[in-house]
Amino acid sequence: MRVLLESAIRKCDGFYIKTDDVSSILDWQMQQNQAEVAFSPARVLLQDFTGIPAMIDYSKCAIQSPPTPTDESHGAAVRSPAGRPSPRGSSSGGHCAGQRPGHRGGCSKASCSDAPSGRSAAVQIENTPLLCPFHLQPVSEPETMIRNQEMELIRNKERLQFFKWCSKAFKNINVVPPDINTVHQVNLEYLCQVVQEGEGFIYPDSVVGTDSHTTMINGLGILGWGVGGIESEAVMLGQPVSLTLPQVVGCKLVGTINPLATSIDIVLGITKHLRQAGIGGKFVEFFGPGVQQLSAPDRTTIANMCPEYNATVSFFPVDDITLQHFKHTICSEEKLVVLEDYLKAIKLFKSYGDQSEDPQYSEVIEMNLSSIVPHVSGPKRPQDRVAVTCMKEDFINCLNEKVGFKGFHVSKEKQATQVPFLHEGAEYNLAHGSVVIAAVISCTNNCNPSVMLAAGLLAKKAVEAGLTVKPYIRTSLVPGSGTVTHYLNTTGVLPYLRKLGFEVVGYGCATCVGNTAPLPESVVDAIKQGDLVACGVLSGNRHLEGRLCDCVRANYLASPPLVVAYAIAGTVSINLETEPLGVNSEGKDVYLRDIWPSKEEVNHTEENIVIASMFKELRSRMEKGSTFWNRIESAESALFPWDPKSTYIRCPAFFSKLSKEVCAPQSIEGAYPLLFLGDKVTTDHISPAGSIARVSAAARYLQSKRLTPREFNSYGARRGNDAVMTRGTFASIKLQNRLIGKTGPKTLHIPSGQTLDVFEAAERYQRDGVPLIILAGKEYGSGSSRDWAAKGPYLMGVRAVIAESFEKIHRNHLVGMGIAPLQFLPGQNADSLELCGKERFTINIPQELMPRQQLTVQTSTGKSFSVMALFENDMDVAFFRHGGILKYVARSLLL
Incomplete structure (x- = not known):
């Protein structure tokens, strides 16, 4: 205060x-x-x-x-x-x-x-052998990272x-x-x-x-x-x-x-x-x-x-x-x-x-x-914590539970399924709980040097004990900064992480946002053959179902040392307190307690080696700049030279036909629902940040620009192109739209009865001059803050979202784009009002709109109900009257 x-x-x-x-x-x-x-x-x-x-x-x-x-x-x-x-x-x-x-x-x-x-950082290359033998002094920029940086420059x-x-x-x-x-x-x-x-x-x-x-x-x-x-x-x-x-x-x-x-x-x-x-x-x-x-x-x-x-x-x-x-x-x-x-x-x-x-x-x-003991979090939400000692029991319970936030509903007779497969000439088995992705990430909630050092020290002890990680597991090490690589290198633990497959592949968001290199085909085939609940373990803070990889159904957040431990174990269905991680070359069982670094050991390493050098190194890198960055050429012009052929950077359409005059708020007449959604629709559902599916509307647009699927990159990378991002709106494969009754980025074009891509349906409605709304349940827009989750619907012609509740930042974004966030009154929702989602909706918006004013909604079936307009203050109302915050600011600058 x-x-x-x-x-x-x-x-x-x-x-x-x-x-x-x-x-x-x-x-x-x-x-x-x-x-x-x-x-x-x-x-x-x-x-x-x-x-x-x-x-x-x-x-x-x-x-x-x-x-x-x-x-x-x-x-x-x-x-x-x-x-x-x-x-x-x-x-x-x-x-x-x-x-x-x-x-x-x-x-x-x-x-x-x-x-x-x-x-x-899209993780493209992993487990690439180093040019130098393992026992030599580790290089600061191994081949993998250099190749990823070159790819980043090109892409x-x-x-x-x-x-x-x-x-x-x-x-x-x-x-x-x-x-x-x-x-x-x-x-x-x-x-x-x-x-x-x-x-x-x-x-x-x-x-x-x-x-x-x-x-x-x-x-x-x-x-x-x-x-x-x-x-x-x-x-x-x-x-x-x-x-x-x-x-x-x-x-x-x-x-x-x-x-x-x-x-x-x-x-x-x-x-x-x-x-x-x-x-x-x-x-x-x-x-x-x-x-x-x-x-x-x-x-x-x-x-x-x-x-x-x-x-x-x-x-x-x-x-x-x-x-x-x-x-x-x-x-x-x-x-x-x-x-x-x-x-x-x-x-x-x-x-x-x-x-x-x-x-x-x-x-x-x-x-x-x-009261705090070591935990992991999952298999689908960060708030679902599981004590490490209870992990095996909890995972079995998840297999038994009906499909939901904690359940996969696998029948008892199929829970013991094992699928053999070949990888690099050797035979392995996959089962429910097998780890196929293990990512040590130091950004955001793992910025703390102590946990990254603990992972490195654990890796050192594991290698010295003769433990390994199975080669088919997609391992990666994505530091949040070069500083992390520096102190892992300085403390001498980076070679041991590499030995276990955790090699630095770049800096930035990778596994958390779905930028994981494809799994080996043999692994994917085995997962599909056995309908297995395969697992990913990562030290990030986002792990929604399908986010890491669409065939990996269970994902767990864990501390970096536990990610390494589960990668060595090869499964999450293990009690790390009583069961060994593996067997060394002498046939001796090795337990987690045998290789877990003590708090004193971690603190000593952090205080005496890391803290003293990490910030000095960072400042040096900042002052010298990056070779990767320094060689990028850019225009010297006063105004940015927009390239009409660019598929990454386009002049935005939000200011087109901007007039100085502000019209009074207009009622929404005869709108169709573009989508009829349930609870907890996240911004990942609304505007995915991951890869662009080859059968999507965005892919067809990029192919029309003569790009191959290898050149598609991700939605996150193409956020500067409204043509791609609008086509990517509601393109999540996990979207559940009640208008069509199944998962996928599709919706019903109500007048024709055709099932179309969401973008294609919206485009047809716009051609016909029909306004659109979205019906939703509780916590609409939860998850990551994402501006395109509001910009995309705006460009699709969505005028209002009627939901039971909204995530605050997303509500702000809707207002900022001139989309009305409307909330069902307490005790009411689409089901209680017996809405089927195929009606036409007229929303009466008065010219003298007030904050948190109740508005009347009338449907084509004769039904009428009230909603609360979630404009929290006069400034929100002003933004809505102007058609969004960008137009409000632009008009104020033109006056």
């Missing part, structure tokens, strides 16, 4: 941020869950998947008026959002201060933006060229090269300042990002959360973020951490505890003596998972431990002195052992850290 208050006072201009906002924050305990306030963050953080469409829209909006020959910087300038020339600058590294384009119609300072360009050249142009064209855009860090790692290790200095002020660092993982920055005492691409674009153009003053829940940590528990175990324990506590939409702040046992990386790991228990942020105030961490990340001793003095002066510095400093919270919940 102090951070919100400071920003409101400093940015109060009477237009976007008013004195009422300041008063409401001061009186937050009385105004919580009631008052709407505006917040201007110090920075916007973009990752390349969501950042590319944001920067494309930003570039289009910024050049509404072309530069004229009289511009002082003619030939090298771009137009600022306010229509003024903006000096071109370069941001090859470091944090940029941003610039003030001047007030115009109340417009405040445009936020500076950090855009790492290499978050995505994503147009996207990277656009980012390179942005780094030159916009003064307050800082582009971080690929193959150095992921978006969140670079934020933690390099960009975060904790305390900002500029325009005569010292003030707290804060950030909003285009990704739900933005919250991990709260572990370092920096307020930040994910808002998605659409809202971030508005912040970049000077608009504040609007939020309802939340309750602040104090989470008191007590007790002593189990020596065998990793930070991942602690994360999953706290996730379950807070989910059960029902803290959805609230701020969480940690306090109590238990916090002192958590390192700074531990805290960022915990803060990262707050979207999984539906909190807005999970905040750890700065203390002596955090300050010690900053001595590695912030080079300037003078900056550290200012940071400590400032935080103490405004009471943002915390002594967790002093109970007299405990703040007053809306409510307090307590958690005993002693």
Whole structure:
């Protein structure tokens, strides 16, 4: 609340941020869950998947008026959002201060933006033999990683060229090269300042990002959360973020951490505890003596998972431990002195052992850290935790249970099925529970060096004990940054990970978003032949069914050392406490306890080798830049040269035919439902980020551009092309549409009765001038924040979504695109109202629309019911009236 208050006072201009906002924050305990306030963050953080469409829209909006020959910087300038020339600058590294384009119609300072360009990494090449013998000094860039980087350059050249142009064209855009860090790692290790200095002020660092993982920055005492691409674009153009003053829940940590528990175990324990506590939409702040046992990386790991228990942020105030961490990340001793003095002066510095400093919270919940034991999470949801000692029993129960979040419904007589197959000339067997994908990933919730070191040390002990990983298991090691590779190399454990098949294949999102190299055909055939529940084990934080690979039905989140352990075991149907992982060359059983590194061993390695060198190495890489990035050529023009033939980067269509006049809200007349969906439809269902199926509408479009399936890349990589992304909307193979009664990216074109691809049906409706709506159940739009989950439906002609409830960020995105989020009244849904989904719907929208106003919906069958329009404030209504936040901002800049 102090951070919100400071920003409101400093940015109060009477237009976007008013004195009422300041008063409401001061009186937050009385105004919580009631008052709407505006917040201007110090920075916007973009990752390349969501950042590319944001920067494309930003570039289009910024050049509404072309530069004229009289511009002082003619030939090298771009137009600022306010229509003024903006000096071109370069941001090859470091944090940029941003610039003030001047007030115009109340417009405040445009936020500076950090855009790492290499978050995505499609894992294409794995288990490639090294050029050098195993016993030699490991090379820093093995053949696999170099080949993947070359492939990344070829596949994503147009996207990277656009980012390179942005780094030159916009003064307050800082582009971080690929193959150095992921978006969140670079934020933690390099960009975060904790305390900002500029325009005569010292003030707290804060950030909003285009990704739900933005919250991990709260572990370092920096307020930040994910808002998605659409809202971030508005912040970049000077608009504040609007939020309802939340309750602040104090989470008191007590007790002593189990020596065998990793930070991942602690994360999953706290996730379950807070989910059960029902803290959805609230701020969480940690306090109590238990916090002192958590390192700074531990805290960022915990803060990262707050979207999984539906909190807005999970905040750890700065203390002596955090300050010690900053001595590695912030080079300037003078900056550290200012940071400590400032935080103490405004009471943002915390002594967790002093109970007299405990703040007053809306409510307090307590958690005993002693209760946490090693767990995994799955087989389909991160909240479904399973104690490692109970894993075998739980998996058997999952086979028996009916199909659902925990069940696969495999008959008793088929549970013992084993399918023999040949791989590389040797015979193996697959069974239910066999591990076929094992991915050690260090991004987001595994940024903590201790767990990656534990994986490396376990691998070392395993190799020394004579254990191996079966060669058909698709293993990969995807560090969140080059820093991880550096400290794994420095500590001497990287060769042992390679020996077990966990070789560095690149940096960025890979297995988590479905970018896994195809499984061997013999493995896929065996899985299909036995209808097996094959398993993936990964140290990420996303593992929805079918996400890793469409033939891998059970996926488990685990700490990096447990991923290695399960890969060695080759199955999840094992009790790691009582059953051996394998047998060594001497025929002796080797148990997990024999090779598990002690907490003291991990801590000693981390403190004496890693911490001292990792940040020094990172800064060196940032200053030198990347050969991969440096050799990319980009245009030197003031305006970006849009290539009409590009299948990656297209000039956006959101500003076409933009008029200065704003029409009153129009009722939706005679709309057909494009889809009739159930509960928990995620943004993965709405806008997949993974591979482009060869039989999809997007594939047909790309083939029309003479691209082969090898060149399709992924939806995530093509987010800068609206033609691909619109065709990819609702293209998930797991989409369950009640209009057709089976899983797949199809829907019913109601007038003709034909079953079509969703895009083809929407296209036909648009040609006929028929508006569209979507009917849905509970938690519509849950999962990853994804702007195209709203942009795609908008371009398809969807005018409203009627659901039982919405995920908050996705609701914001719908409003941001001018799509009305309408909620069934309590106790009502499509079934209770006896809607079949084939009716035509008329939604009466009054010209004087008000926040949270009830609207009347009439159907062609004569049925009438009411819905709640989820416009939370006047700003939401204004965005909807303008046709979305982008048009609202563009119009304000044209006036």
